[in-house]
Amino acid sequence: MAYEQARGQLIADLVERESLSERTAEAMRAVPRHEFVPPSRRESAYEDRPLPIGNGQTISAPHMVAIMVDLLDPDPGDRILEIGTGCGYHAAVTAELVGPENVFSVEYHEDLAAQARETLDDLGYGAISVRSGDGKQGWPEHAPYDGAYLTCAGSSFPSPIVEQVRSGGIVLGPIADGRQRLIRGVVDEDELDEREPHGYVRFVPLQ
Ligand code: SAH
Secondary structure, three states, X not given: OHHHXXXXXXXXXXXXXXXXXXXXXXXXXXXXXXXXXXXXXHHHOOOOXXXXXXXXXXXXXXXXXXXXXXXXXXXXXXXXXXXOOOOOHHHHHHHHHHOHHHEEEEEOOHHHHHHHHHHHHXXXXXXXXXXXXXXXXXXXXXXXXXXXXXXXXXXXXXXXXXXXXXXXXXXXXXXXXXXXEEEEEEEEOOEEEEEEEEEEOOOOEOO
């Protein structure tokens, strides 16, 4: 199949360029990105760039998902909170690593959440939990998480999210302080410790 071949090529390029781990590469090989974008964008699904998904939002570029999955580096069975479901693609890649029942995702736009729900169900990721609402509050009902990541940029990590991640867990996402940088921090007793920057990035704003 043409899509499968294009996906294989894209991921081979990412492995080489970004020194992706084999685990992340395998997870990305398993998820059909073209099924997550609007039909008019399918032909571009295996180019390494963001694409519009409606509501002024985008699906992140494949290299960005790859880098974030590598930095989160979850173990099988880890419980992961995502803020910014968008079309559901990144959540599906995470589900390949931890199991779909361990992925909890919050999306601000109700219609994007509904569309993501439908796509995820169709592709066998029905056990991923999605809700619409303000991700700044996290999703306390399913806490504690082993890790959390944001796919939209705020000026700091909202404290409810940090508080819902266990000590030793990871919080990851773009933080805008003028320019946006991808930051990875380790949680220690409800506080973020060991914050490391991982380069400049461009994400949509946290609402
Ligand atoms: N994870 C997606 C990327 C989606 S883009 C992927 O797989 O490519 C970021 C998403 O964050 C957008 O859909 C946007 O609506 C959402 N978002 C922005 N602010 C939010 C908030 N406060 N709570 C939850 N989602 C938010």
